[in-house]
Amino acid sequence: MKAIFLCVLWLTTFQVWGEVFPPDDVSAIDKPNDNGSAIILLWKKMDYETAKIFYVTYIATSPSGPFLVQPIQSSIINFKTDLPQSFGFAEDNKNWHALEITDYLLAGGEKKDMIEQNKTYYLRIGVKEGKDGNVVMHPKTFGVTPHGNYFAFNKLNNFLLFIFLTVVIIVFINLAKKNPNLFVRRIAGLEAMDDALGRATEMGRPVLFVHGLKYMHEVPTIAAVNILGRIAKKVAEFDTGLKVANWDPVIQQVSRETVKESYIEAGRPDAYKEENIYFASSEQFSYAAAVEGLMVREKPAANFYFGYFYAESLLLSETGNAAGSIQIAGTDAFTQIPFFITTCDYTLIGEELYAASAYLSREPKLLGSLKGQDLGKLMIIIVLVLGTIFTTFGWEGFSKIFWPM
C-alpha cells in the first residue's frame, strides 16, 4: 500500500513539474497474418497523455545500432483499435498504442528502406513533451524478426463462411441428382429467350451478343460466356445468324471456341462463321460506336447484353431499342441496372446473371446449386436480423464475428 502511495506521489510530482517518463509494457511483435513485411511496436497508453505528448521511435538492424530516428508520433494516434485485422475488437485495445512499421527512414532522413522478412530489427522508444522537448528514452531495446504467415487468421470468418456455403451447395447438387424435380422460380427474361431467337429466325435477321467490358478472368464475363454457349446452341438449331462483338481479344478467342463447340454440339458445324465473332475495339466508346453502327446497319432482331457494363450500357440498349430489336440484358453492375430496365424488354438483375446458364440448361445438378445458393441467402437474412436485434440492444459482438478484415 505504501509502495503504491509512493509511486502515485512520484508520478504526480513529475507531472506537476512538467516532466515526462517513458511508457510501460513496451514490446515489439511481428505483424500477425501478413507476408512478413511489417512489425508492430506496442506500448501501453500513459495516463498523462495529451496532444502535447509525442513518442519518438528508433530502429536499427543491429543491437548496438546505429539507431535511426523515425518521424515523431502524436500520442493521440496509433492505437490497437486502428488495426482490428491484427488485434481484433477487444475492449482493452483502446489502452494500447500500436505503431505498424513497414518501412523506415535511413540516415539523412530522405531515403527509406522496406522491412524485410526473416531479418531482425531493433527498436527503441522515447517520449517528449512538445515537438521541441527533450526525449526521455525507455532503457530497453526490443528485437523482432518478421516472418510470413501461411494462413491469414483474420480471414477465418470469411474462410468458414466460404466452407459452409461450399458444403451447402455441394449437398444440394447431390440432392438434386436424387430428386431432379426441383422448383426454381420463373425468370421472365430467360423464358423469353426462345421467343427472341424465334423472332430472329422468322425475320431472317441476326442475333447480337455483347458481353460487357470486364476481362475474361472476371466472373461476370465467365457467366456471359456460359450464356453465350447456350444461346449459340439454340441459334445453331434455329439456323439463325449470330454476331458477337468483342472488346477484348482474349474474350473473342474464348467466344469463338465456345460458339464453335455449340454449333458442333447442335450438329451444325457448317453454319459456324468465324468472322461473326470479331474484335471491335478495346476502347469503351469506340466499342460502343462499333456495336451501335452494327445495330443501325444490320438491325439485329434480338440483342443480348450479359456481363458487366459501364456507361456504354445505355448507348447500346437505347440504340437497339430504336432499331426495334427485342432486348434481353443481365448485369451485376448496380449502376447500369436502371438503364437496362428502362430500355430493354427483359432484364436479369444481379444474381440472375449467374443463375441464367443453370436455368437455361434445366440440368438438375445446376439447379441444385441454385437451391444451395438460396439456403445461403436465408442464412444471411437470419444473420442480418439477429445482428440488427443484438446491435439495437447494445451487443455488437455478434456483428463483429462477420466483420470483413
Added chain:
Amino acid sequence: MKKNLPLTIAFIMGWLGILLDYIPHKVSEVLMTSITKGLMVTIAIVAFLGLYSLLNMHWIKIKRKNAGWGYSLLVFAGFFFMLIFGLYNQGDLFWKAQVEQGMVEWIYTYIFTPCQETMFSILAFFIASAAYRTFRAKSMEAGILLVAAVLVMFGVVPISGKIWSGFPEIAQWLLEYPNMAVKRAIFFGIALGVVSMSLRIIFGIERSYMGGEG
C-alpha cells in the same frame, strides 16, 4: 482429353485462386505474380489475333462492298496512319520511347479523344429519352419511381435547399436508406451467385463455356 484437360486446369486454378487469398506468405505472392504475368503474356499474344480479326472483318466488308464499307476504309487509314507515325516517331524511330507532342500524341489528342467525347456526350440525350419513357406514371410502381426520382433530382440541386431545407434531406434519406437497402440486397445476391457459379465451374458441373451441355 479435350474435355478433361480444361476441366482439370479449371479445378486446379480455381482452388489455387481461392486458397492464395487466405495465404499471406511471400510464396503465395510470388505465385500470384507469376500467374498474373502469365495472363499478361497471353493477353499480349492474343492481342495480335484481335488485330487480325479486326482488319480481316473490315477487309471482307470492303471486298464484298457491304453496307457502310466506306467506314472500313477509315479503319485501315486510321490504323496505318498511327502505325507509320508511331514507327517514325518524329525521326527517332520505334526503338526509342515515343516523342512527346509528336504526331501520335497529336492524333490521339485532337482526333481520337474528341471522337470518344462525342460518343460520351450522346449519352445525355439517351438519358433524357430513356427517362421520359420510364417516368410515365402508368402504374403504381412507375408512379412511386417518378415521385422518388423527382425528389432526388430536385433535392441534389442547390436551389432546392433555398426553397425548403427538407428537400435535400429527403433526397439524402432516399439515397441512404431505401436505395442503400436495395443495393445491399442485390450485392448479397451477387456475392452468393458468384460463389455458386465459381463452384459449378471448379467442380466441372458447369461446362457451357466449353460449348457443351452440363
